[in-house]
Amino acid sequence: MPSPLLTLRGLGKSYGSVRANHAIDLEVAEGSIHAILGENGAGKSTLMKLIYGVETPDAGEILWRGAPLRVTSPAEARRAGIGMVFQHFSLFDTLTVVENISLVVPGTKADLGQRIRTLGQTFGLDVDPQAYVHALSVGERQRVEIIRCLMTDPRLLILDEPTSVLPPQSVERLFQTLQRLKEGGVSILFISHKLDEVRAICDRATILRAGTVVDNVDPRGHDAHALARMMIGHAMPEMAHARSLAPGEVLLQVDRLNHRPDDPFAMALADMSFEVRTGEVLGLAGVSGNGQAELTRLISGEWTLPRADAERVRMMGRPVGDRGAADRRELGFAFVPEERLGRGAVPDMSLADNSLLTAHRLGLVRNGLIDRTREAAFTRRCIEEFDVRAPGPEAEAGALSGGNLQKFIVGRELMLAPRLLFVAQPTWGVDIGAATAIRRRLVELRNQGCAIFVISEEIEELFEICDRVMVIREGRLSPSLRIAETDVQEVGRYMVGTREGTGGGDERAHS
Amino acid sequence: MTELPFRLRLIRRDGASRRAALLAPLAALLAAGLVNFLLYIAMGKDPAAVFYAMLVEPFVSWSSFSEVLLKLTPLLLIAEGLAVGFRAKVINIGAEGQFILGAIFAASIPVWFPEATGGWIWALMLLLGGIGGALWATVPAFWRVRLNASEILVTLMMSLIAAQLLNYLLVGPWKDPMGFNFPQSVMFQNDAILPTLIPGTRVNVALILAFVWAGLIYLYMQKSFQGYQLLVGGLAPHATAYAGFSEGRAVWLSLLIGGFAAGLAGAAEVAGPLGQLQRSVSSGYGYTAIIVAYLGGLHPIGIIFSSLLIAALNIGGDNAMVSADLPKAAVEVFQGSLLVFYLAAITLVRFRIQWRPPQEVRA
């Protein structure tokens, strides 16, 4: 029997007193798609970093085709034939796509640009090679990361939650791509918490819990509930189904909003109108990069409109288009942004200080001075109520795993007891247990009479929590669809543009 | 093979040891001492005499230590003010210009009212100095907030303009009519000179002011919500917009605080050891304070120590020139090498060096 492509024996890594990985054994066969399943904080990301040379293990060894391998940097890993797409991206904002790629891949920009287009067409990863990265959405950035990895011709490709930003049609194509790569002899390590996906394409699944391997199974032989139980150690919480409420007062009204950004790569918004009422959840679906980022900033108040356009956005009945985020929050508005690090939270500050970011209104500041006692009390409550896995209020936000930080930010915003809540990507990168908890909190809040607006690229999530859903494409909105009267396929068609008969670029380019 | 042929790499340590952090300055001092010891031997100077004059005397001789305190005063004032802005990522490198404007504003009283008497004069001069420095900083603040012009460039340019303004006043309208055409103002009257704090030394009330200022800045940055907002702006600008903190206000506050502090220091310099407005008022305090601020880790308490260190190094250097017959260039070599070793030492506290044998990895 030939030796496996990658073998881990007793691999371990500790950070101070925290054992992130302990005695990990793992075998990835040649030409397989291998899933790593686990909750946030289970040690998945650390394990991938050890394999990719970002971190060095304290114990154990890595074998590559049966021979010992010591990687001390990603460059060495790439040379050995290992590529990785991270959950947080490592692209330079001020460079273009092709410039970013040319940092790692040799070749002229013209050649690289051509290869980027070819790869994009082959694998459904459309991206303009000349676009500046800062103008790209999260989804587009991930595509660049995947393309960049594919260009170095890896033998093993590590993908950290690759599908979370792709529309259903593109996920299908990506899976086809992965299948083709597998047939070509490339093994894939696939980190995901979407159990259905794992079951659809993976040959093996290794389940991590608290830094150790708890099981190693063929996912096709288990149903999603069984896999979830292995992951979180107990049965999956059931989602409370939303009962319909009589629609109430309009708390968010967007009226004929047009916006043309200064940045030529940003999406212009055209003639957008919608409203969100008390006791309802409105969802916005769409492939990332179609104007979500721009709409988000205009609603959150991070961007403001000229005074003449104040009426374009109304909150709690008042025109706020020209007001900043602070003024809008004073009216009872709360907001969870898509990016946690650096926007929703300051990575280098403690959780307590991150509470202050928006919760300073709750009496945490007196006479201009910070009340440290109240600040810590608020933070402790947030950590407890929202099951944030952190040592305490003094933990640095940047040291938390993505899902835990998301729980903290969502918790902080919910504790503000908002009348109008706006959440972008509520469960992006959050494990299944926590995601369910967050969704349930949102529905509870709606039931208490809060108006909620959710942007998500995960259609299933929108179908789970929303009363109505809209689709954004190329800066325009679809009509709003009642969840009860539509289905994933219809929303998917709006996402790629075939529904309106405009000739969707995505469908035509790749079929 | 696109990799650089470096075989040494810096790896971030998982946790910086507190003991190592405390030992770093000592290690730097030892390393600099050793290198310079060899230099003095080669130059034929007595290393013991040099080191005594440079490192010990500033602390054991009262007259030397009083000079350290005098030198520390402007450095502490300016660096504390600048650190506020630096932590908010508002990079004001024009403290020298704001310092000069503070000196000019303060000097306006004795120049225009040379006969005035009363203890309020020096107090008013200090206040005017602070206002002058802050006013000078409004220009880069306005340009940054309204026109998005880099405050780094504008503050630097404003320093050059300030130096020319000082020149103009000293060769023109403010020149001492009895000063034989030398570019300097009249000598200030007694009430326009800061009261001496310790008899027999040049240490004046500005020293107390500098420590009070450091305390205020500590309170502002560690305890106040406004200071917190500035920190957020420096660490995560997008979080500022997200939370709805005003970026413009952060720029204004940072520059006004930095400008006020520099102006105050400038006023304390003309009303203190100088006693008249002259061109040598601009002696680089505004630039040295940038080093002081970063050496102190931009922390209000750290800056007290870094300003003490830099002041002592300067006085020690002068001592070594006078007492140990060391050339000025050699003094500067010592000061420079100490800083370099210190930066290397604190880097090693945070990172470890990894020796990477070449060609180990072969697929």
Place this chain on the structure above:
Amino acid sequence: MTSDLNRRGFLKSTAATGLAAALAPAIAHAADEPLGIVLVLPSPLGDVGWGHALSAGLDPIKAALGDKAKITVLENIPEGPDADRIMTKAVADGNKFLIAGSFGYQNGALQVAKRNPDVSVLHASGFMTAPNFSPFAARYYQATYLMGMAAAAVSKSGKLGSVSAFPIPELITSVNAFALGAQAINPKVEVSVVWVNSWFDPAKEQEAAKALLAQGCDVIFSNAQDSPSVVSVCEEAGAYVWNLNSSMQKYAPKKYLGCVATDWSPFFSQQINDHIAGTFKGTVAFLGVADKVVKVVDWSKDIPADVMTKITEAEGKIADGSLSVFAGPIAKQDGSEGVAAGASMDDAAIVAMDWHVKGVTTPLPK
């Protein structure tokens, strides 16, 4: 050996600082204690210029006194609080003879003199006196007059220039005498001046020299620069150039017109002897050709022989007092009377001279 003494010196001084000031003289006059002499200079000590001339003035003293004197030269000390501290420190270290080598040290040096009556202070170019504080200056104008004669003889354009440090009387008189000397040979000669307001700023000095050359000046007077910047620019441009204090001929081997050199050693020796004898008196020392402090050296070979004869003659008359450079009639720049016919400026008027003579075209900054 020296350093050993050094350490002992300042250990003592450190101890003494805490003691009553009255004890200090006792230590200073201890039997074999060498006399500490300190020279403080505003610019880096080069091998040319003002600082070099002062420093060289101490060399014969070093040779004469040997171990009995300890000479320290502190260079590149900015005028202001730093200089005040350094002078204070030097005196606290037990040095008893201080030479403050720049006008800008005046306030600090005077304070040091007042606080330390046992210390003697010489201060360059100043106007204040105290019992133990003497300002000293050179009668440069006596020799710049001679250089003016030479310049007029070699100039083709009749336009002379001067790059000057500060518009203080000492330098103003040098320029005026230069103009008067030139007019003695060619009455039509004009002199332009650029004030750079610095003792040491090579870049600015070069710029100023280039500006004067561009105006057509073909002889340039580098007035009180401590760097050869002006001299080398002129050599390159092919214009005659000369300077003060110490010879810069090697920087302009072809176009060097000469040097108004200063030799301070006779004056310093005299003053130091007075100090040791306890007879030092604070007076204004204004020293010229007759005192052998000021002298022209390195005359250019391009000066016509007949003019050279006239120059030598004038030099003799200045030395014996029969020729006064500022003897009337002298017209001011604007044509009004500066010195009446038959009158002559006295020293008090010369050290305070704040006007240009006719023929100097640049207005004086007021």
